[in-house]
Amino acid sequence: MPELPEVETTRRGIEPHVCGQRIDAVILRDTRLRWPISAEVAGLAGRQIEAVSRRGKYLLMRLDRGNLIWHLGMSGSMRILPVGAAAQSHEHVELQLANGQALKFRDPRRFGALLYSEPDPLQHRLLNRLGPEPLGEDFDTEYLHRRCRQRSAAIKNVLMNSHIVVGVGNIYASEALFRAGIRPTRAARRISRARIAGLVDAVREILATAIELGGTTLRDFTQADGNPGYFRHELQVYGNTGECRICGAPIKHVVLGQRSSYYCPECQS
DNA sequence: ATAATAACCTGAGGGC
């Protein structure tokens, strides 16, 4: 479920509650995530959480010794609730903190992950080859144009490739391409530099706005306080089985790289 | 190296 805006929303939601807190207890109800949760995680009681950051769709917690690397997968979410609150279904991990609050990780499909890394988590094999942050300076026209230049793959698949740029998932890829006026099926190498420039702007604007609105809630995503994200109301094409909000043409639905994709055949070429 | 495909898992919703 969560793309960059949802992960950033989660980060901002939990940070004030967990930063500087000692972990009193770790409760592992189900360790069968994308990768099994290692025994080291079970022994983290007594450590202190010093910082919560994000790299792409990964949430990183720096402890006084070691680091936690979280991924929300397709259906993961985090909540802050008082210690003792009844556990929901699929609430696989709970960190009970010295302030009486608990960080709860819920993930019905278990595509998420919780990894422990003693060294710098950015050097972890899952993170060390990620592309630039879309809201950072390294993601610019020159960069994206270079990465697209030789590629015959559809631009939407390129945008969703975390080794090219992180954080852009199925919803925001469709929305950014609509905003940029580019069909998701277009071969990346067939897009002019000028239109790539527009795409870079579109990606940045869409993601920034989505963060401001607390992400997109379609089904089960919630912010850490339980509220939904409100970007859903801003969606132009994703999940739109009706007409283009700009020109009225019927929105097209195609499958690209096994993922549903939506575009306006009039506004996007 | 790049591109396409299968795989991981549960739940919701539609059709019958």
Next chain:
DNA sequence: TGCCCTCAGGTTATTA
């Protein structure tokens, strides 16, 4: 009500 099917915000591993 219940069964069967399809689909869902992600990513890795495997194969051409």
